[in-house]
Amino acid sequence: MSSLKDLAQECGVSVATVSKALNGQPDISEATRARVREAARRMGYVPNMAARSMKTNRTYNIGVLFVDEQQSGLAHEYFSAVLDSFKVRVEQLGYDITFINRNLGGRTMTYLEHCHYRGVDGAVIACVDFNDPQVIELVNSDVPVVTIDHVFNNRMAVLSDNVMGLSALVRTAYAQGHRRIAFIHGERTAVTENRLAGFYKSCDELGLEVPDAYVREGIYHDAARCAQETKALLALPQRPTCIIFPDDFSAMGGYNAIQQAGLHIPQDISVMGYDGIYLSRVMSPKLVTYQQNTMMLGRTAADKLVQMVEHPRVTLAEQLLVTGKLLDGSSVGRPPQI
CATH class of the missing domain: 3.40.50.2300 (Response regulator)
Incomplete structure (x- = not known):
């Protein structure tokens, strides 16, 4: 394995110059920096992490x-x-x-x-x-x-921005004419609290009443639990016309529960997800969802x-x-x- 000394000899410069060139120090000409880095690539030079850690007091x-x-x-x-x-x-x-x-x-x-x-x-x-x-x-x-x-x-x-995410979903459903919007959220976390705030705030601004029975606790990434909560919503005397799920994966449970009830998406009930993962793009029908910028x-x-x-x-x-x-x-x- 090549060393700094080997690179210095190859390039005809000092070890200090090689070190500065590899570390991007400004007092080295661009031509010298390019020559040193090309030599390092050609000779397979790999920095000594132990030496680097001693110098910087970091382990990287x-x-x-x-x-x-x-x-x-x-x-x-x-x-x-x-x-x-x-x-x-x-x-x-x-x-x-x-x-x-x-x-x-x-x-x-x-x-x-x-x-x-x-x-x-x-x-x-x-x-x-x-x-x-x-x-x-x-x-x-x-x-x-x-x-x-x-x-x-x-x-x-x-x-x-989970508040904005839920607001975007609620307002999209509202624009389609939905006035009975349900939300199956995940377990109580800071993320859930922000999404609930976004949900209730948007509904309030739009003048929508949200029955307590329309807001139900599911579990993130748990399709079976969300299927149970979907069945509970469908059994209400006045069921919602749109359901927002905690995440796209859990929405699969909602899809199954709706199908088992003999209903169709979106003709009988609309569905929305959260996360925007690849799965949401291949579900049938394709899921309306809010994509987080991972x-x-x-x-x-x-x-x-x-x-x-x-x-x-x-x-x-x-x-x-x-x-x-x-x-x-x-x-x-x-x-x-x-």
Whole structure:
């Protein structure tokens, strides 16, 4: 494996010049920088991370805390897309990632202990029980942290604009003539609270009354539970004409329950989802849904976390909202005359 000294000899410059060229220092000419980098590529030079860590006092390793209660793991399309975008960006910035957990080779440790054991420079937290004492311990520790879709006091957070998302769905249904709109939401989380706020706020602004029976608690990414809640809505004396589901995957349960009841989408009842995953584009009829900007969520979280690691004194804790967009489909139509 080539060293800095080998590169210096190849290019006829000093080791210091090679180091500056590879690290993008401004006091090196563009021609020299290009010559050094071309030689590094040709000779297969790889930076010595141990030496780099000693010089910068960083490990260039970022922790990822991701716990999916539904056990779908990285098959969870929404969060896997966010984390993939995060991974791509931190790698572009010169960092590796390590998944943080409570077990290592049969040994139990806290999330914070695992972060210290791996020596991560910072951590991103997504899809966990944010009330878990171990999560709170990590957030309040010396480890720089960015949370996704949850806000801790005076901590960096990147958030999908869930209030706007539900507002867009409600207003789209209203524009089609729907006045009886139901919402099956996920379990009680910060995301759910924001979506409920967006739902009720939009309904109030549009002058819609929302019976308590129209708002039901499902479970994110659980089609079977949402099928049960759909059946309960269909059994009401005056059923809704449009149902908003907690996510696109759960909407499949709603589709099945509606079909089993002998009803048709959207002729008898309209359906809307949330997330905008690939599945929503191949469902029949194609699902009207609100697509979250997973690429921007992951990239923003990566940029902000690396800023906290590299410039801790000048990086302020922020709550950054990322907007998505409504995806058209054929699952929403004019309400039936019932």
